[in-house]
Amino acid sequence: MAKIRHIAIATHDPEATAQFYKDGLGLQDAGRVANDLAEGYYLTDGYINLAILKFKDDFAAATEGAPRYTGVHHIGFQVDDMTSAEGQIIQAGASYRSEGDKPGQRAEHSANVEVKFVGPDGVTVDLSQTGWSGTD
Numbered sequence: 763m764a765k766i767r768h769i770a771i772a773t774h775d776p777e778a779t780a781q782f783y784k785d786g787l788g789l790q791d792a793g794r795v796a797n798d799l800a801e802g803y804y805l806t807d808g809y810i811n812l813a814i815l816k817f818k819d820d821f822a823a824a825t826e827g828a829p830r831y832t833g834v835h836h837i838g839f840q841v842d843d844m845t846s847a848e849g850q851i852i853q854a855g856a857s858y859r860s861e862g863d864k865p866g867q868r869a870e871h872s873a874n875v876e877v878k879f880v881g882p883d884g885v886t887v888d889l890s891q892t893g894w895s896g897t898d
Contacts, residue, residue, distance in 0.1 A: 768812075769837060782855055782881050783812060786881065799818060840890055851889065
């Protein structure tokens, strides 16, 4: 079976976006990107490589989505302690996606229980203490 090991987020401000994921979720630096197509950072949680990329031209951006595209639809992180993780991601600059996503008002989606936040570039970041269907 294939395993997810890489996710890329397109952004116009790779430094701020990378700092958000480091401060808000504790991801670590894994490298820099500096080539003809893009500049940015590689971050990791020890299992997955998260690329934070600023594409240098429309051609490079189009190979990963569309010209001037930013973001992914959403990305989920499993956390050990939801209360601590919520405080950390809010401190890093995230906001709750909607009123229904605030603590104590969590919505259950099938087998998944998650809280949704909005981070840089409008990317939704899900946090879950229980994980998602099909995860350990």
